[in-house]
Structure formats: structure tokens, C-alpha cells
Amino acid sequence: MTPALETRGLGKQFGALKVTRDLSLKIEQGARHALIGPNGAGKTTVINLLTGVLKPDSGRILLQGNDITDLPVHVRVLRGLSRTFQINQLYADLTPIETIGLAVAERLGRGGDWWRVMGSRADVNAEIAENLERFHLTDVMNEATATLPYGKQRLLEIAVAIASRPRVLLLDEPAAGVPASQRHDILASVAALPREVTVLLIEHDMDVVFSFADRISVLVNGAMLVEGTPEEVARDPQVKAVYLGEAAHG
Amino acid sequence: MSVQSDVGHFARQHASWHWSEIVFWCLVLACGFVFPSRYLIMTDIARLALFALSLDLILGYAGIVSLGHAAFFGIGAYSAGLLALHGIITEPVLALLAAGLAATLAGFATSFLVIRGVDLTRLMVTLGIALLLEALAERFSNITGGTDGLQGIEIAPLLGLFAFDIFGKTGFFYALATLFVLFLIARRIVHSPFGLSLRAIKNNPLRAGAVGVPVNRRLIAVYTLASFYAGIAGALFTQTTALASLDVFSFERSADLMLVLVIGGTGYLYGGLIGAVVFRLLQEFFSTITPQYWQFWIGLVLVVIVLVGRARLHRWALFVPNLIIRQFAGQRAVVAVPESDA
Numbered sequence: 255m256t257p258a259l260e261t262r263g264l265g266k267q268f269g270a271l272k273v274t275r276d277l278s279l280k281i282e283q284g285a286r287h288a289l290i291g292p293n294g295a296g297k298t299t300v301i302n303l304l305t306g307v308l309k310p311d312s313g314r315i316l317l318q319g320n321d322i323t324d325l326p327v328h329v330r331v332l333r334g335l336s337r338t339f340q341i342n343q344l345y346a347d348l349t350p351i352e353t354i355g356l357a358v359a360e361r362l363g364r365g366g367d368w369w370r371v372m373g374s375r376a377d378v379n380a381e382i383a384e385n386l387e388r389f390h391l392t393d394v395m396n397e398a399t400a401t402l403p404y405g406k407q408r409l410l411e412i413a414v415a416i417a418s419r420p421r422v423l424l425l426d427e428p429a430a431g432v433p434a435s436q437r438h439d440i441l442a443s444v445a446a447l448p449r450e451v452t453v454l455l456i457e458h459d460m461d462v463v464f465s466f467a468d469r470i471s472v473l474v475n476g477a478m479l480v481e482g483t484p485e486e487v488a489r490d491p492q493v494k495a496v497y498l499g500e501a502a503h504g
Numbered sequence: 505m506s507v508q509s510d511v512g513h514f515a516r517q518h519a520s521w522h523w524s525e526i527v528f529w530c531l532v533l534a535c536g537f538v539f540p541s542r543y544l545i546m547t548d549i550a551r552l553a554l555f556a557l558s559l560d561l562i563l564g565y566a567g568i569v570s571l572g573h574a575a576f577f578g579i580g581a582y583s584a585g586l587l588a589l590h591g592i593i594t595e596p597v598l599a600l601l602a603a604g605l606a607a608t609l610a611g612f613a614t615s616f617l618v619i620r621g622v623d624l625t626r627l628m629v630t631l632g633i634a635l636l637l638e639a640l641a642e643r644f645s646n647i648t649g650g651t652d653g654l655q656g657i658e659i660a661p662l663l664g665l666f667a668f669d670i671f672g673k674t675g676f677f678y679a680l681a682t683l684f685v686l687f688l689i690a691r692r693i694v695h696s697p698f699g700l701s702l703r704a705i706k707n708n709p710l711r712a713g714a715v716g717v718p719v720n721r722r723l724i725a726v727y728t729l730a731s732f733y734a735g736i737a738g739a740l741f742t743q744t745t746a747l748a749s750l751d752v753f754s755f756e757r758s759a760d761l762m763l764v765l766v767i768g769g770t771g772y773l774y775g776g777l778i779g780a781v782v783f784r785l786l787q788e789f790f791s792t793i794t795p796q797y798w799q800f801w802i803g804l805v806l807v808v809i810v811l812v813g814r815a816r817l818h819r820w821a822l823f824v825p826n827l828i829i830r831q832f833a834g835q836r837a838v839v840a841v842p843e844s845d846a
Binding site for chain 2: 343349372
């Protein structure tokens with residue numbers, strides 16, 4: 255089967271610094287794939303290359319078998335590649351309804367409609383409502399995002415990515431900075447993502463990685479060190495030495 | 505499903521007419537009958553309000569700052585003047601549209617320069633374009649009349665029926681009708697998905713791109729639209745004053761426009777309208793009591809507005825009306841001005 259997302263020999267350097275080296279990654283349909291690595295391993299650069307924020311110096315990126323290497327950011331989204339950010343990227347003045355409504359409108363290709371009033375399409379409203387409910391945002395749906403508690407904002411960050419109905423979702427440390435009391439909600443929402451959505455998770459927290467992922471790639475200095483099932487990765491002596499350290503339990 | 509109907513209700517909430525808006529427009533219309541001796545300044549305010557509405561579209565909604573918005577005002581003004589002077593299009597409404605389209609073309613062409621870069625670059629680029637046009641207008645004096653401006657413009661009767669009278673009555677109602685129609689269109693647009701995407705871009709262009717918004721295309725579209733509005737304001741200026749001179753491009757005109765929005769606020773469309781009224785009335789008031797130093801007082805008022813904060817001023821100004829409304833209609837019925845600062 256065609257991988258949901260694939261990179262072939264991806265390379266990127268800033269000046270003399272090689273941040274991504276010959277990275278070939280295959281993410282199978284419906285996979286729960288985690289990309290881990292120590293600080294400075296180049297995980298964020300990989301995300302930026304995949305989403306089109308950065309252009310690679312070499313290599314190709316394929317989404318559902320189609321080359322998307324040269325497509326701009328917003329077109330990749332419409333092709334089914336969506337992301338969340340490590341640090342929330344939301345609209346401070348907009349409400350969750352508006353935030354999700356825009357993502358739905360853009361996905362339907364109606365974001366440029368300038369004569370139809372927002373909220374006048376029943377199918378769009380239904381989809382907004384569905385997303386709000388799934389991510390427990392109905393109680394705050396008409397409040398400005400800036401006034402929401404951090405945990406709710408984090409949920410909205412995931413909800414807005416899902417509203418684009420991605421086939422591949424890149425989650426960049428979804429539970430980062432969330433207080434322990436609200437952590438469960440976030441992780442439960444991530445675990446409850448529909449199986450047809452392929453997920454690539456970038457994460458520091460090993461508990462999250464090992465409870466969520468069915469496949470793990472370890473990135474060190476911009477290159478792939480090891481890839482395998484959670485058990486294989488946890489057993490791998492190289493990984494223990496370089497990344498997990500001796501303290502990590504196998 | 506109740507959540508869905510709530511979503512629909514809240515999503516449409518901003519687009520539905522609030523009674524205070526209806527009162528606002530009734531008051532505006534009433535002014536046209538109550539102050540028959542003040543048509544000239546009221547026309548001036550209507551033109552300025554339309555011009556400010558144009559800047560609000562790009563500044564308040566899309567977050568594009570401009571110090572050269574007079575460029576499109578000027579193109580509209582000269583286009584209307586030249587069309588009338590050479591008898592190309594004599595009917596004022598058609599000429600108004602043609603002049604607006606001329607400004608639209610210029611807006612579209614320069615939008616590619618403006619959307620690049622950050623606020624400071626945009627300030628410089630827009631300022632530069634306006635200065636450039638002013639210099640060009642001066643250089644090609646055989647067309648524009650140079651520093652003397654266009655001489656001997658005669659504006660034909662409106663729709664062939666209403667001649668522009670010496671008191672400015674026709675001019676005022678013409679300007680007001682134009683303002684109202686364009687306001688309705690702007691109001692519709694800002695509450696559409698397109699308008700929402702502009703606010704999203706202003707808030708966070710990174711996220712907007714990440715949900716599939718073609719950021720640059722949307723900015724080009726709204727900048728072009730705003731230049732149409734500014735061009736219409738300029739054309740109204742020429743048609744209601746029968747003048748078009750180099751100062752239509754002037755830096756002061758662009759800068760005054762910023763002040764209007766500082767007074768009125770951005771991002772809710774009425775800011776430009778309220779700002780235009782307050783700005784012109786302050787100007788009138790101060791220049792009556794102190795003809796030489798009115799600019800000092802205008803400056804002082806602006807500093808106070810920025811330091812005290814518009815939200816607080818609005819609360820103070822609405823304190824007494826709200827006190828009265830509460831007596832009659834209970835705690836929850838209050839008048840508030842929606843607030844969104846640039």
C-alpha cells in the first residue's frame with residue numbers, strides 16, 4: 255500500500271549547519287507514528303519541511319504517493335496534510351466557532367465567499383458543532399480565544415487542525431505546557447482521533463510516546479538513528495546510549 | 505440539535521442588525537434635514553467617513569497599515585475631474601464608478617508591493633507610492649493642471665435630474681447615499697467567510713496559512729477593494745467641490761485618516777464614521793475658538809485618547825445613557841461600542 259506520507263532523501267542545511275540529513279521516512283496509512291529525538295535533533299525542521307514552511311535543499315516529499323515538495327503551505331493543507339503547533343497558534347480575537355468555521359469553510363473551498371454571511375450554511379454549522387463537541391469546547395464556543403484557559407486553547411489547537419479533515423495529521427507536542435489537571439483531556443482527545451487519520455507525533459514525553467505510538471523513528475543530529483516498534487526502540491542499545499540515557503527503563 | 509443551532513445563532517450574531525445601528529443611520533439622515541445650512545461640512549464628513557471606511561477595511565480587518573492611502577483618493581479625484589472636464593463621462597454616478605475602477609486598478613497593481621514585508625515596510629511603501637503619484641501629477645501638468653489643479657470642472661446633474669446646487673444639498677445627499685450603499689456592501693463582506701479569513705490573517709497569518717487560507721491572495725483582494733472605496737471617496741470630493749488639485753495626494757490627507765481611525769477605533773466599521781464626525785467637529789470647534797492653534801488642541805486630544813484608552817472613554821461617554829436605559833429596561837440592556845484596537 256502507498257504510504258500516507260513519505261520522504262525520500264530529504265536534506266536541509268542552514269549555512270554550514272546540516273539540520274536534516276538524507277532523511278527517508280515512511281508513514282503507513284492509519285499509523286500512529288512518533289518522531290522522537292533529543293533537543294536540537296531537527297524535529298521541528300522536519301515538520302516545517304513537511305508542511306512547506308521551509309523548502310528542502312534536496313529530496314522529495316510524497317503525500318498519498320503524490321509529490322508535494324513544491325506546493326505552498328495552504329495547498330498542502332487542502333490536499334490533506336494538517337498540523338498543530340508546539341506553541342499555540344490561534345486567533346486571539348476570534349471565538350472557537352469562528353476559528354473552526356474558517357477551517358471548515360476553507361476546506362470546502364468557500365473561504366473566499368464574500369457575499370454569503372457566516373453561519374448561513376447548515377452543513378457548515380453542523381460540522382462546527384461536531385468539532386466543538388468532540389473537543390469539549392461547546393461551553394466556550396462564543397468566547398474570544400485569548401480569554402480561554404490554556405487547556406481549552408490546546409484543545410482548540412487540535413480541533414482546528416482536525417477541522418481541515420486531514421488524512422495526515424502532524425501533532426507537535428500536543429500536551430506541551432498543559433497543567434497536569436487538564437492533561438488527561440488532551441491525551442484522551444489525541445487517542446480518540448479517528449483511525450483513518452494517519453498521525454505523526456513529535457513528542458518529548460516518553461510516557462505519551464510509548465502509550466500512543468505503534469511505530470517510532472528516532473532522529474539524532476538530523477539523521478535517522480533507529481526506526482521500529484516501541485519495543486524494538488526501547489531495547490535498542492544505540493537509542494539507550496544516545497537518547498534515552500541509562501536512566502530510562504526498557 | 506441544540507449545539508448546531510447555537511453555532512448558527514452565534515455565527516450570525518454579528519451580522520444581524522443591532523437597533524443602535526438603525527438609530528445611528530436615522531440620526532445621520534435626520535441631520536440632512538435639521539441642519540440645512542451646514543451641507544458643506546456634512547458632505548465633507550461623509551466623504552471623510554467613506555475614506556476612513558476604506559482604511560478600516562485594510563487596517564482594522566486585515567492589519568495592513570498605510571500612510572499613503574491618499575494615493576487612491578487622488579486617483580479617484582483626478583479621474584472624476586478629467587472625465588467631467590473632457591466630457592468623457594458626464595453622468596456623475598457613472599463617472600464615480602469609472603473613477604473608482606481607475607483607483608482599483610492602481611490598488612491591484614501596487615498591492616503586490618504592499619503585501620510583502622512587515623508593518624514598517626508597508627508604511628514606507630504606501631507613503632512612497634502616494635508621494636510618487638503626487639510628483640507625477642505635478643510633472644504632467646498638461647494633464648493635471650499642475651499646482652493650479654484642474655480648472656473649470658462642471659459636474660452635470662445627477663442622473664440627469666438633480667443639479668448640484670450652491671448650498672450643497674444635492675451634493676450632501678449624493679455623498680450620503682454613496683456612503684450608505686458602500687457601507688452596506690462592506691458590512692456584508694466583513695461578515696462573510698472572506699471577511700473572517702481577513703481577521704484570521706490579522707490575528708495569526710501562520711495559523712491562517714495552516715488551515716488553507718491563501719494569505720497573499722486574500723490580502724491582495726482586500727487591498728484592491730479598499731482602493732476602490734478610496735477612489736470613490738476621491739471622486740466624490742471632485743464632484744461635490746468641482747475641484748481637483750495636488751493636495752488630494754498629500755501626506756496630510758493620509759495622516760489625517762489615521763487620526764480619524766485613532767479617534768473612532770478600527771475593526772467594527774463604525775469607527776471610521778464616528779471618527780470622521782468627531783475629527784471634523786473638533787477641527788471646526790478648535791479653529792473657531794483659536795484659529796491659529798487648533799492643531800495644538802487636536803494633538804492634545806489625540807494624545808489623551810491614546811493614553812487614556814478608547815475603551816475607557818467609551819465607557820465614560822456611555823455612562824449616563826446606560827444609567828437611564830437601565831432604569832427602564834433592566835440591568836442587561838446597555839449600549840456598548842464593540843472594541844478592537846489597531
